Amino acid sequence: MLILAFHNVQNNLDPVFAPTLITSNYWDYCDPSVADNVGCHELNELIKCMVCGDTSTGFHYGIHSCEGCKGFFRRSLNQHESYTCSNNGQCEISLYTRNQCQLCRWKKCLGVGMSKDGSRLGRRSKRMIEKMHETIAKQRNQGDMTVKPAGFYSNHPDLFAQGKYGPGGMPPGGMPPGGMNHPGGPQAAMLGHHMPPGMGGMPMGGMAAMYGHPSMAGGMGGFPMAAMLGGDGQVNPQVVMEHMRSISTIIKQELEQGGQDRDPAYNETSTPPEGSPPPIHSRRSSVTGCQDTCPSATMQQSAMQSPTITSLSTPPFRAVDPRGNGVDLYSAVKLSSPGNNSAQRHDTSPSVPQNKYDKFEEEYSHCAYRSESAPSSEQPTAMEVDEAAYSRLPMSTISKMLRSGQPVILIPKDVSREGRDAEKGHRDIVIPPSPTVVVIDNQKDFEADMDDHDREEDEEKSSRSDSRDSPSSSKYAHGVSMKRRKSLEEFPLPHGKQITSYSTLQGPSGQFFQIPSSFPQGMSPATFLPSHSPLGSPWSPMAMTRPPLAISSSFMPASPPHLSMAMSPMGSPFMVHSAKMHHASMDRKSNHSPLNPKSPHNPLHQRVRSTPDPDKSERSPSFSPSPHLSKSPSSPHQNHKQFIKEEPGLQDEPKMETPRSGMLDNFNPNEPITPEMKTKLQKIIHDVNKVYHDTCHYTFRRIKFLRERYFPELGEDEELNGRLHSKYDHDCSKCDPPPGFPTGPIPPRELDPSEGPIDGQKMWTFFSNKFTSQITRIVNFSKMIPGFKQLDREDQITLIKTGLFEVLTIRFSTVVDVATNTVYWWTTGDTFSLVDAHKMPMGNLFDLLFDFGQRVNRMMLDDSEYALMSAVVIMSADRPGLKNRKLIREVQLDLLKALQLEISDNHPDDDQLFARLLTTIPKLREISPEHTRRLMDLKIRQPGVSFPPLHAEIFDLDKEEAAESS
DNA sequence: CTGAAAAGGTCACTCA
DNA sequence: TGAGTGACCTTTTCAG
Numbered sequence: 001m002l003i004l005a006f007h008n009v010q011n012n013l014d015p016v017f018a019p020t021l022i023t024s025n026y027w028d029y030c031d032p033s034v035a036d037n038v039g040c041h042e043l044n045e046l047i048k049c050m051v052c053g054d055t056s057t058g059f060h061y062g063i064h065s066c067e068g069c070k071g072f073f074r075r076s077l078n079q080h081e082s083y084t085c086s087n088n089g090q091c092e093i094s095l096y097t098r099n100q101c102q103l104c105r106w107k108k109c110l111g112v113g114m115s116k117d118g119s120r121l122g123r124r125s126k127r128m129i130e131k132m133h134e135t136i137a138k139q140r141n142q143g144d145m146t147v148k149p150a151g152f153y154s155n156h157p158d159l160f161a162q163g164k165y166g167p168g169g170m171p172p173g174g175m176p177p178g179g180m181n182h183p184g185g186p187q188a189a190m191l192g193h194h195m196p197p198g199m200g201g202m203p204m205g206g207m208a209a210m211y212g213h214p215s216m217a218g219g220m221g222g223f224p225m226a227a228m229l230g231g232d233g234q235v236n237p238q239v240v241m242e243h244m245r246s247i248s249t250i251i252k253q254e255l256e257q258g259g260q261d262r263d264p265a266y267n268e269t270s271t272p273p274e275g276s277p278p279p280i281h282s283r284r285s286s287v288t289g290c291q292d293t294c295p296s297a298t299m300q301q302s303a304m305q306s307p308t309i310t311s312l313s314t315p316p317f318r319a320v321d322p323r324g325n326g327v328d329l330y331s332a333v334k335l336s337s338p339g340n341n342s343a344q345r346h347d348t349s350p351s352v353p354q355n356k357y358d359k360f361e362e363e364y365s366h367c368a369y370r371s372e373s374a375p376s377s378e379q380p381t382a383m384e385v386d387e388a389a390y391s392r393l394p395m396s397t398i399s400k401m402l403r404s405g406q407p408v409i410l411i412p413k414d415v416s417r418e419g420r421d422a423e424k425g426h427r428d429i430v431i432p433p434s435p436t437v438v439v440i441d442n443q444k445d446f447e448a449d450m451d452d453h454d455r456e457e458d459e460e461k462s463s464r465s466d467s468r469d470s471p472s473s474s475k476y477a478h479g480v481s482m483k484r485r486k487s488l489e490e491f492p493l494p495h496g497k498q499i500t501s502y503s504t505l506q507g508p509s510g511q512f513f514q515i516p517s518s519f520p521q522g523m524s525p526a527t528f529l530p531s532h533s534p535l536g537s538p539w540s541p542m543a544m545t546r547p548p549l550a551i552s553s554s555f556m557p558a559s560p561p562h563l564s565m566a567m568s569p570m571g572s573p574f575m576v577h578s579a580k581m582h583h584a585s586m587d588r589k590s591n592h593s594p595l596n597p598k599s600p601h602n603p604l605h606q607r608v609r610s611t612p613d614p615d616k617s618e619r620s621p622s623f624s625p626s627p628h629l630s631k632s633p634s635s636p637h638q639n640h641k642q643f644i645k646e647e648p649g650l651q652d653e654p655k656m657e658t659p660r661s662g663m664l665d666n667f668n669p670n671e672p673i674t675p676e677m678k679t680k681l682q683k684i685i686h687d688v689n690k691v692y693h694d695t696c697h698y699t700f701r702r703i704k705f706l707r708e709r710y711f712p713e714l715g716e717d718e719e720l721n722g723r724l725h726s727k728y729d730h731d732c733s734k735c736d737p738p739p740g741f742p743t744g745p746i747p748p749r750e751l752d753p754s755e756g757p758i759d760g761q762k763m764w765t766f767f768s769n770k771f772t773s774q775i776t777r778i779v780n781f782s783k784m785i786p787g788f789k790q791l792d793r794e795d796q797i798t799l800i801k802t803g804l805f806e807v808l809t810i811r812f813s814t815v816v817d818v819a820t821n822t823v824y825w826w827t828t829g830d831t832f833s834l835v836d837a838h839k840m841p842m843g844n845l846f847d848l849l850f851d852f853g854q855r856v857n858r859m860m861l862d863d864s865e866y867a868l869m870s871a872v873v874i875m876s877a878d879r880p881g882l883k884n885r886k887l888i889r890e891v892q893l894d895l896l897k898a899l900q901l902e903i904s905d906n907h908p909d910d911d912q913l914f915a916r917l918l919t920t921i922p923k924l925r926e927i928s929p930e931h932t933r934r935l936m937d938l939k940i941r942q943p944g945v946s947f948p949p950l951h952a953e954i955f956d957l958d959k960e961e962a963a964e965s966s
Numbered sequence: 967c968t969g970a971a972a973a974g975g976t977c978a979c980t981c982a
Numbered sequence: 983t984g985a986g987t988g989a990c991c992t993t994t995t996c997a998g
Contacts, residue, residue, distance in 0.1 A: 058971065058972065059972070068989085071974095074973080099980095102986090
């Protein structure tokens with residue numbers, strides 16, 4: 001029996017309640033607040049199979065599992081002894097790989113607690129379910145995060161005692177106090193103790209038991225890399241997996257406790273969990289005029305006190321200033337103030353810190369070394385491509401990936417080598433380097449495609465015997481093997497139809513991939529290659545993803561035929577439409593599919609339009625998108641400048657009546673603003689600004705401060721100074737900076753050029769950490785957007801997950817200087833070039849980011865406009881999977897009006913600015929899927945690659961990643 | 967007794 | 983062609 005052990009409460013479980021509660025891995029897999037309102041069937045759909053990550057169909061053999069794993073376990077009960085593994089028992093078990101090794105799947109089943117003895121017949125008692133909810137809620141309200149599943153320890157203590165499974169058997173140090181004889185099982189004995197000193201011996205399932213414990217409260221930013229490393233120093237995928245599984249809980253918890261319904265009194269009176277930062281008293285908002293108990297202050301407190309998110313925002317800084325030049329506005333005050341005693345940080349007494357900088361020192365000093373515990377050399381990288389693993393995928397697996405929305409390209413063998421060969425001269429062999437399924441999102445094209453397919457079918461009937469089992473020998477021959485075609489046909493497409501017509505591109509070694517048989521006029525299949533194609537195509541990478549300016553994909557659903565690429569779980573201009581069509585096409589099978597519209601993991605609705613770039617030829621001369629850096633001389637990376645597109649000329653300015661989309665439905669830019677409406681909008685503007693200042697490090701005032709601190713050689717920037725006259729600008733030195741803002745001694749650079757050239761691994765590590773901390777801040781920002789709290793919890797999560805990278809992109813624009821193709825990471829003093837960024841296997845992602853930064857920076861927006869733009873992006877009613885679009889749309893309309901009002905006030909001489917700004921939204925919608933696609937690419941090519949857990953969670957990588965790591 | 971929920975059975979399908 | 987898989991179905995068990 002799988003036992004959920006409760007720290008301090010396990011003995012409270014009655015014998016009736018215990019079996020059900022105890023056997024559930026509910027904590028990791030289901031949000032009780034959601035579960036409270038749904039039936040068991042819906043409950044199951046919220047929960048993943050603990051073995052492979054597929055959608056659970058119920059509680060089978062003691063755990064939540066899918067039908068496949070249930071059946072496998074049933075069959076294996078009698079025949080598992082014959083299983084063997086050719087990989088020393090180290091195979092990953094995921095939705096896509098679960099059939100590749102029976103032994104490892106069996107071990108995984110056992111590891112997560114599957115057991116014949118765990119079977120439970122009959123329905124679950126209503127009382128059991130209620131009590132389970134109550135207990136979990138109670139524990140959470142009390143800050144006791146020790147409700148956790150235990151898994152293998154209790155179900156198979158004998159195996160662990162024998163060291164039969166897992167390299168180390170028991171955790172280092174042996175059996176915890178209580179040992180196997182502990183009344184709650186051996187894992188219960190472990191609860192209440194801090195994490196054992198190393199997880200190398202932690203068996204599968206055991207790690208889950210560690211989650212929620214204060215010692216593990218670091219989240220990704222503070223998540224000790226040591227814990228993620230096995231005894232051999234290698235990444236322990238199981239640990240990564242389990243951690244990532246906990247992220248849903250983290251986000252939901254943060255939403256629930258921090259921005260939603262946390263009682264302010266809680267912060268003042270309750271004792272925070274052990275290890276939490278001390279309470280913050282009398283915190284002022286960073287925004288002028290808000291010095292009370294405004295939501296932002298509460299939110300900040302929330303961020304401070306959350307045992308998880310809090311430390312995610314912890315910046316990596318050290319207590320020593322190796323450069324010795326730490327005299328600045330913030331640190332000077334800090335360093336000269338008395339009472340700087342970090343020992344106070346665990347003092348929960350309500351004493352007020354000596355000054356506001358002490359608070360940050362206190363709060364973060366204990367976190368400051370976390371990042372140091374994870375030297376970059378130990379960070380996982382994803383530079384190597386596991387071609388063998390990739391090519392082993394059977395068609396059923398690929399079909400499953402397609403159905404689940406994961407982008408796939410069929411390259412069964414020796415892909416990369418062919419790609420390299422192609423790069424060396426075989427340029428007629430088109431090998432896409434990233435997983436991509438190219439589909440047609442235009443009805444007309446699709447129908448044409450279907451016609452092609454019909455013709456193909458006729459032809460195929462006459463030549464089936466010839467084409468059945470071998471790909472065409474011609475490079476662009478139509479006709480895929482029936483099996484492969486059938487798999488592709490299972491891929492549900494918009495309009496309730498399916499694509500069945502593909503071209504096969506075949507290399508000399510027999511490898512192939514498939515693309516639609518029809519292309520827009522003038523486009524070749526090579527057009528679909530991502531930018532980092534090894535083919536070295538002369539085609540510009542930007543051409544793939546740039547829609548026509550002003551006639552954006554999101555604004556003009558009826559735009560001329562384009563191709564789209566199914567790829568991202570992120571937002572897409574066609575989400576609503578495609579989701580609707582897709583739902584209509586789903587059969588009962590899909591009830592348990594990730595495609596289920598009810599599923600929060602449904603990633604397939606999203607699609608981004610890929611078009612040639614019609615305005616490519618209309619670029620204006622280069623300019624600095626970063627006004628504060630615009631005085632920079634010529635770029636040291638001119639070779640990349642061709643990838644940076646310029647904002648179009650005024651002839652491309654969109655007319656406000658032109659853009660139409662789900663996002664802008666019901667928005668009338670010409671609607672007169674009544675005095676009442678203006679008052680309302682001004683409050684919205686104020687509130688959004690307030691939150692922005694409390695969550696964003698990169699307000700222009702702070703950029704100025706950091707610029708002078710880290711980059712004094714850059715000198716004054718007049719254009720930056722010109723942005724400091726907004727009515728919402730204020731002297732940041734007189735208010736609390738947001739959590740994690742670097743006010744302490746200047747840390748050493750993470751990308752220190754004196755330590756050698758910046759390589760891909762350094763960049764990967766750097767960005768992993770930075771993006772993770774940004775994610776936390778943006779979650780906090782989103783939570784406090786006016787109207788956000790009123791949304792359904794699942795909608796909140798959906799909005800954050802789909803809009804987060806877009807806000808990240810907006811914020812990224814404040815650190816890029818396109819004139820020099822350089823990023824100035826203001827908060828750490830690091831700088832790197834676009835060339836350096838390209839060392840990461842992220843394709844043209846950074847080209848897109850720089851391009852966006854260029855566009856936005858040219859508009860000379862101020863903080864309030866950045867804030868409102870970010871809020872508009874988050875509150876997008878056209879995201880997939882939303883329940884209450886109407887409410888979200890209403891909120892977004894107000895935000896749009898507020899943005900319009902603010903821009904009209906701030907830029908009275910530029911009546912097109914608002915329209916131009918809106919045209920950047922489709923750009924955002926393209927960048928986000930590109931990011932996700934690159935991550936997916938990495939995941940497929942490098943199954944063992946470790947992503948920051950928040951990354952994985954936010955960008956829907958967790959399911960695959962979690963399942964793959966076992 | 968009813969209905970919920972899990973165990974177990976069946977069989978079309980995939981793949982080697 | 984046989985073994986394995988997993989979606990679907992039937993049977994069993996149990997709460998209410």
